[in-house]
Amino acid sequence: MEYQVKEASGKLGILMPGLGAVATTLIAGVESIKKGFSQPVGSLTQMGRIRLGKRTDDRFPLIKDFVPLAGLEDIVFGGWDVYSDNVFEAAANAKVLEPMLLHAIKPELEALKPMKAVFDKAYARNLDGTHVKEGANKMELAEMLMEDIRSFKETNGCDRLVMVWCGSTEIYIEESDVHRSVEAFEQGLVNNDPAIAPSMIYAYAAIKTGVPFANGAPNLTVDIPAIVELAKEHGIAVSGKDFKTGQTLMKTILAPGLHARALGVKGWFSSNILGNRDGYVLDHPENFKTKEVSKLSVLDEIFRPESNPELYGDMYHKVRINYYPPHGDNKESWDNIDIFGWLGYQMQIKINFLCRDSILAAPLVLDLALFTDLAQRAGMSGIQEWLSFYYKSPQTAEGLAPEHDIFKQLMKLQNTLRHMMGEDLITHLGLDYYQELVDTL
Numbered sequence: 248m249e250y251q252v253k254e255a256s257g258k259l260g261i262l263m264p265g266l267g268a269v270a271t272t273l274i275a276g277v278e279s280i281k282k283g284f285s286q287p288v289g290s291l292t293q294m295g296r297i298r299l300g301k302r303t304d305d306r307f308p309l310i311k312d313f314v315p316l317a318g319l320e321d322i323v324f325g326g327w328d329v330y331s332d333n334v335f336e337a338a339a340n341a342k343v344l345e346p347m348l349l350h351a352i353k354p355e356l357e358a359l360k361p362m363k364a365v366f367d368k369a370y371a372r373n374l375d376g377t378h379v380k381e382g383a384n385k386m387e388l389a390e391m392l393m394e395d396i397r398s399f400k401e402t403n404g405c406d407r408l409v410m411v412w413c414g415s416t417e418i419y420i421e422e423s424d425v426h427r428s429v430e431a432f433e434q435g436l437v438n439n440d441p442a443i444a445p446s447m448i449y450a451y452a453a454i455k456t457g458v459p460f461a462n463g464a465p466n467l468t469v470d471i472p473a474i475v476e477l478a479k480e481h482g483i484a485v486s487g488k489d490f491k492t493g494q495t496l497m498k499t500i501l502a503p504g505l506h507a508r509a510l511g512v513k514g515w516f517s518s519n520i521l522g523n524r525d526g527y528v529l530d531h532p533e534n535f536k537t538k539e540v541s542k543l544s545v546l547d548e549i550f551r552p553e554s555n556p557e558l559y560g561d562m563y564h565k566v567r568i569n570y571y572p573p574h575g576d577n578k579e580s581w582d583n584i585d586i587f588g589w590l591g592y593q594m595q596i597k598i599n600f601l602c603r604d605s606i607l608a609a610p611l612v613l614d615l616a617l618f619t620d621l622a623q624r625a626g627m628s629g630i631q632e633w634l635s636f637y638y639k640s641p642q643t644a645e646g647l648a649p650e651h652d653i654f655k656q657l658m659k660l661q662n663t664l665r666h667m668m669g670e671d672l673i674t675h676l677g678l679d680y681y682q683e684l685v686d687t688l
Contacts, residue, residue, distance in 0.1 A: 250625040250626065250627070250666075250667045251625075251626070252314070252315060252621070252624055252625045252667060252668070253315075253624040253625075254315050254624075255315045255316055255317040255318070255321070255620070255621075255624065256406065257321070257404075257405070257406030257407070258321050258322070258323050258403065258404055258405045258406055258407075259317040259321055259322055259323070259405065259406070259407050259408070259409065259616075259617075259620055260322075260323045260324075260325060260399060260400060260403055260405035260407070260408040260409070261322055261323070261324050261325070261408075261409055261410075261411065261612075261616045262325050262326055262327075262396065262399065262408060262409070262410045262411075262453075262458070263324070263325075263326035263327075263410070263411050263412070263413040263612070264326060264327050264364065264365075264410070264412050264413065264414045264445075264446070264449045265326065265327070265328060265364075265412065265413040265414030265415065266326045266327070266328040266332075266334060266337055266359075266361045266413070267328070267337065267341060267413065267414075267415075267523075267524050267525070268341035268343050268523050268524060268525070268576050268604070268605040269413045269463070269490075269604075269605045269608045269609060269612060270326060270334075270413040270612070271334050271337045271338035271341055271343075271356075272338070272341070272343045272344060272605040272606065272608070272609040273324075273413075273609040273610075273612045273613055274324050274334055274338075274356065274359065275334070275338050275344055275348070275349060275352060275356060276344075276609050276610075276613075277319055277322060277324075277613065278352040278355045278356065279348060279351070279352055280293075280319060281319055281320060282351070282352065284348065284351060284352075285348075287319075287610065287613070288610070289606070289607065289609075289610035289611075290610035290613050290614055291310060291610075291614050291636075291660075292310055292311055292316055292613065292614045292617045292618065293309075293311060293319075293610075293613070294309070295309070295310045296308065296309055296310065297309075297310050297313055297661050297664060297665070298661075298673060299313070299665065299670050300670070300671065301679075301680075302680075303680070310664065313664065313668065314621060314664050314667065314668060315621070315624075316617045316618075316620075316621060317407075317617055317620055322616075323403045323405055324359060325359070325362070325399045325403070326361055326362070326413070327361055327362045327363065327364040327365070327392075327395070327449075328361035328364055328378060329364045329366045329374060329376030329377065329378055329379055330361070330376070330377060330378050331360070331361065331377070331378040332361070333356065333357050333358075333359060333360045333361075334356040334357070334359040334360075334361075335349060335353050335356035335357045336357075337361075338356060341523065341524075341575075341576060341605070342575050342576065343575075343576045343603065343605045343606065361378065362395050362399075363378050363379055363380045364376060364378060364379050364380065364414075364445075365379070365380055365388045365389075365391075365392060365445045365448050365449065366379040366380075366445060367444070367445050369418070369441070370417040370418050370444050370445055371415045371416075371417060371418075371528050371531075371534065372418070372531045372533065372534065373527050373528050373530060373531050373534070374415060374524075374527075374528060380392075384436065384437055384438070384439045385435070385436040385437075385439055385440070385443055385448055386433070386436035386437045388448055389436055389448050389451050389452045389455075390452075392448065392449060392452035392453075393452045393455060393456050396408065396452065396453065396456045396458060397456060407620060407623070407624075408456075408457075408458045409458060409459050409460075409461070409616045409619050409620045409623070410449065410450075410453040410458050410459070410460045410461070411460075411461045411463055411612050411615055411616050411619075412446055412449065412450075412460070412461065412462045412463050412464055412466070412468065412487075413463055413464075413612060414445075414446065414464060415464070415524065415525060415528040415534070416464050416465055416466065416525065416528055416529060416534050416537050417444050417445070417446060417464070417466040417467075417534065417537060418531075418533035418534050418536075418537060419533055419534075419536035419537040419540065420442060420444065420467050421467070422467065422471055422472075423442045425440045425442050425443060425473075426442065426467075426471035426472060426473050426474075427471075427472050427473060428472065428473055428476065429473050429476050429477050429480070431473065432447075432451070432471075432473035432474075432477075436448070436451070444466060444467065444468065446462070446464065446466045446468040447467075447468055447471070447474065449468075450462070450468050450469050450474050450485070451474065451477065453483075454474065454477050454478050454481055454483045454485070455477070455481070457481065457483065458483070459483050459484040459485065459619045459620065459622065459623045460478075460483070460484075460485050460486075460619075461485070461486050461487065461615040461616070461619050461634070462485075462486070462487030462488040462489075462642075463487075463488070463489065463490045463608070463611070463612065463615070464488065464489055464490075464537075465488055465489040465537045465540065465639065465640060466488065466537060468487060468488065469485045469486070469487050469488070469642065470487055470488060470642045472645075475629065475630065478628060478629050478630075479628060479629050481628075482626070482628040483623070483628055483629075484619055484622040484623045484627055484628055484629070484631050485629065485630060485631065485642070486615070486619065486630065486631040486632075486634045486638070486641075486642055487638060487640075487641075487642045488638055488639070488640050488641075488642060489638055489639035489640050490608045490611045490612070490637065490638070490639070491611070491636075491637055491638055491639045491653075492602070492604055492607040492608045492611070493519070493578050493580055493600060493602040493604060493607060494517055494519060494580040494582065494600060495545055495639045496607070496653075497580075497582065497598055497600055498515075498517075498545050498546060498549075498582075499545060499549070499651055499652065499653040499656075500653055501584075501596070501598075502545070502546055502549045502550065502651075502652075503549055503652040503653065503654060503655075505586060506549055506550055506555075506652075509558065510558070510586050510587070510588055511557070511558040511559065511586060511587040511588070511591075512546075512550065512558070512559055512562050512584065512585070512586050512587075513561065513562060513563070513585040513586070513587060513593070514562060514563040514564070514565075514583075514584070514585045515546060515562065515563070515564045515565075515582065515583075515584050515585075516563075516564075516565050516582070516583045516584075517564075517565065517566045517567065517580065517581070517582050518566075518567045518568075518569070518580065518581045518582075519566075519567065519568045519569065519578060519579070519580045519581075520568075520569050520570075520571035520574055520578070520579050520580075521568065521569075521570065521571065521574065521576075521578045521579075521604065522570065522571050522572040522573060522574040522575045522576070522577075523575055523576040523604065523605070525604070526568070526570045526571070526572075526578075527570055529568050529570065530569075530570035535568060539566055539568075540640075543564060543566055544639075544640055544649075544651075545639060545640075545651050546562070546564050547564075548648060548649055548650070548651040549651045549652055550562065576603060576604050576605050576606075577601065577602075577603055577604075578602050578603070578604040579599070579600070579601050579602075580598070580599075580600045580602070581597075581598070581599055581600075582596070582597070582598040582600075583595065583596075583597060584596040584597075584598070611637050614637060615634060615637055618631075618634060619631065619634070621667075622634075625667055630642050630643065630644060632644070632647075632649075632659075633659050633660050633663035634660070635649060635650055635651075635656045635659065635660075636653065636656040636657055636659070636660045641656075658673075658675075661673070
């Protein structure tokens with residue numbers, strides 16, 4: 248299949264439900280980069296390079312010079328939040344970035360005020376939203392969001408929009424009848440079905456208004472048949488779920504290495520402390536379960552215990568997240584990994600990762616927004632599995648196991664870009680270099 252990728256002309260609006268630590272760190276970061284104060288470190292779209300052709304061709308352009316991505320100067324930000332603070336106030340409260348940096352871009356941040364959010368306390372028990380929409384039913388709330396989207400696009404002169412969920416983790420729910428078809432879902436909106444979460448209302452509103460959607464939380468949002476069906480009907484790109492940042496990022500880097508060397512794993516104990524709003528929300532057991540399920544799936548998919556019982560069949564995997572206000576957004580994680588090698592001799596690996604959650608997440612939001620917009624302009628509707636690189640729990644077609652190995656995910660992403668632009672795919676086989684030498688003898 249050949250893609251006709253439309254140029255990224257005009258303004259791109261990035262809409263984010265949840266203008267908390269992650270979203271405000273992204274917005275402030277982009278404004279700082281535009282003024283030349285900072286560099287977009289951690290963003291593949293801005294600083295990543297891609298190899299084209301043979302290694303001997305020496306073609307390694309920046310990704311942003313290879314595929315037509317929206318430029319930072321052409322981005323307009325907007326969003327919704329359960330609190331009325333403007334982006335400067337919200338960023339100051341999040342305490343991720345230094346006050347001096349925030350004050351250097353204060354006018355730009357103060358100008359961004361959140362729209363009233365769709366909120367249901369039943370889905371985030373530890374939050375008390377004060378800046379929220381009220382409607383007769385969930386369908387009316389969805390229509391309000393659609394009006395927000397249309398108004399934002401017109402007011403800001405945007406040519407295209409993309410939505411990235413940056414809101415809190417919702418309570419754990421499983422797919423039910425109301426999620427299994429568009430008709431049932433829309434009837435559920437009218438009937439105020441409790442199984443329809445706020446994030447699903449945002450996704451529905453986005454798709455109905457032609458806006459692609461990326462889910463940065465572990466919520467059951469776009470990975471339900473109704474939303475997938477709706478996305479296909481409207482030709483809209485969707486992806487999810489759960490930004491791959493701290494501890495899980497380390498797992499998807501280290502676990503493939505252990506698996507590649509056929510080293511066994513007896514146990515993997517993971518503990519986290521986090522003090523931002525996300526940590527506070529996750530302090531409730533029902534919200535934590537949503538995150539736990541997302542984080543636990545990673546190792547099983549990489550190690551595949553059922554196929555490698557001698558190495559991983561008895562692996563014990565435990566994940567803990569504890570709310571600890573003094574650390575704020577500075578997440579700290581500990582991993583104890585019990586491994587074994589030749590003749591069953593046991594060894595251990597210890598990881599203490601002192602990371603900054605929103606600093607790791609912000610460039611993911613930017614990349615997802617730009618790549619999702621690219622996919623939409625290329626006519627790539629439905630589930631965008633090639634964006635698995637950014638997610639803890641990648642969304643795939645029904646019945647298809649996700650790929651969690653970050654190196655394979657990166658290969659998939661880069662080959663998708665090569666395919667999109669008519670370049671040869673790269674398999675890293677490399678035998679042709681040596682055959683050429685033989686042929687010259």
